[in-house]
Amino acid sequence: NAGVTQTPKFQVLKTGQSMTLQCAQDMNHEYMSWYRQDPGMGLRLIHYSVGAGITDQGEVPNGYNVSRSTTEDFPLRLLSAAPSQTSVYFCASRDFGQGYTDTQYFGPGTRLTVL
Amino acid sequence: GDSVTQMEGPVTLSEEAFLTINCTYTATGYPSLFWYVQYPGEGLQLLLKATKADDKGSNKGFEATYRKETTSFHLEKGSVQVSDSAVYFCASVSGGYNKLIFGAGTRLAVHP
Numbered sequence: 001n002a003g004v005t006q007t008p009k010f011q012v013l014k015t016g017q018s019m020t021l022q023c024a025q026d027m028n029h030e031y032m033s034w035y036r037q038d039p040g041m042g043l044r045l046i047h048y049s050v051g052a053g054i055t056d057q058g059e060v061p062n063g064y065n066v067s068r069s070t071t072e073d074f075p076l077r078l079l080s081a082a083p084s085q086t087s088v089y090f091c092a093s094r095d096f097g098q099g100y101t102d103t104q105y106f107g108p109g110t111r112l113t114v115l
Numbered sequence: 116g117d118s119v120t121q122m123e124g125p126v127t128l129s130e131e132a133f134l135t136i137n138c139t140y141t142a143t144g145y146p147s148l149f150w151y152v153q154y155p156g157e158g159l160q161l162l163l164k165a166t167k168a169d170d171k172g173s174n175k176g177f178e179a180t181y182r183k184e185t186t187s188f189h190l191e192k193g194s195v196q197v198s199d200s201a202v203y204f205c206a207s208v209s210g211g212y213n214k215l216i217f218g219a220g221t222r223l224a225v226h227p
Contacts, residue, residue, distance in 0.1 A: 004158070033215075042119075042204060043159075043218035090158055102213065106151075106158035 001026050001077050006091050006107035013081040013114045021076040023091030029105075036060065036087040037109070039077040043090065049074055080097050081114045088112070117142045121205050121218035128195055128225050135223045138179075138205035146207040148172075148181055148188040151181040151221070153202040162190075162203070195225045 004044030007022045025032065033048035049068040063085060067076040074093075079084060091107040122137040140146060146164045151159040165171030166182035179194045188205060205218040 021218045035217075040219050042219045044217075045215070092159075103164070104159075106160070108156075108158045 003027065004091055004093055004105050004107035006110050008110060009108065011110060011112050012014070013078075015082060015111065015114060017081050018077070019081065021089055021091075022079075023074045023107060024078065024092075025074075025093040025105070026072065027093060027095070027105065028071060028096050029093035030071070032068070033058070033066070033092050033104075034066065034074070034076045035090045035092065037090060038087050046076065046089075051092075051098050078112075081112075083114045086112060086114045088098050117146065117206050117216050119191045119205050119216050119218040120155060121172075121203075121221050123219075124202075124222040126221060128223070130197055130225055130227050131194045132225075134190070134192040134195045134199075135221065136203055136205075136223070138188045138218060140186050140188065140189065140207045140216075142186075142207055147216075148179070149206040149208070150177070150179055150188070150190050151204040151205065151206060151217075155201070159204065191207070195223070197225045197227055199223060200225045 004025045029038045030051045034046040035099040037043050044060050045053050045097040046064050047058055047066040052071050055066050068074050089110045094104045118141045120139050138209045149164045150162040153164045155160045164172040165172040165181040168181050171180045179188050179190045204220045204224045208215045
């Protein structure tokens with residue numbers, strides 16, 4: 001298994017540009033989520049999905065869109081990038097088998113800089 | 116709301132020293148507690164977890180005990196190695212699907 005994969009690893013955008021961060025998992029996990037990591041603030045939940053066709057907002061959803069057309073993929077879209085979105089983005093997935101005690105598996109991250 | 120507080124870093128130790136990283140939580144219910152580790156340039160990996168009071172999670176020589184009376188889940192290791200240098204995150208989850216709450220992270224640097 002490749003686990004959770006993310007592309008790209010690094011990205012530089014100009015203010016106002018749009019882009020999509022890709023996330024895929026091959027573990028057949030129902031639950032997937034996106035976090036951003038900022039210095040001194042830990043990880044904060046952006047959006048999550050409990051299955052194909054179902055998404056919901058997390059703690060910091062503004063400026064981001066998501067969709068979940070397949071179990072494997074959960075892309076994160078920035079429609080109009082802002083400097084405040086400079087961060088490291090992590091995608092994660094887990095199974096629902098044992099409820100919220102399950103382990104989340106994280107991707108390697110995407111480091112995004114918005115100029 | 117729920118929250119997790121960790122001791123600020125960085126923590127700098129010599130090899131074979133004893134490690135403690137403090138973590139306390141606030142939650143309305145009885146959360147499950149986790150320690151994740153992030154090695155340089157990588158994503159987060161689960162280090163250990165505990166799902167109820169007095170449980171002890173352990174892995175790779177690290178231990179943490181779920182203390183309900185002090186709402187704590189401190190991470191300990193008796194003898195650290197250079198390879199333990201990383202950022203450590205305490206986290207809690209309770210209730211619904213999305214309520215994984217992270218602390219700010221503590222950077223550990225171990226020198227030979």
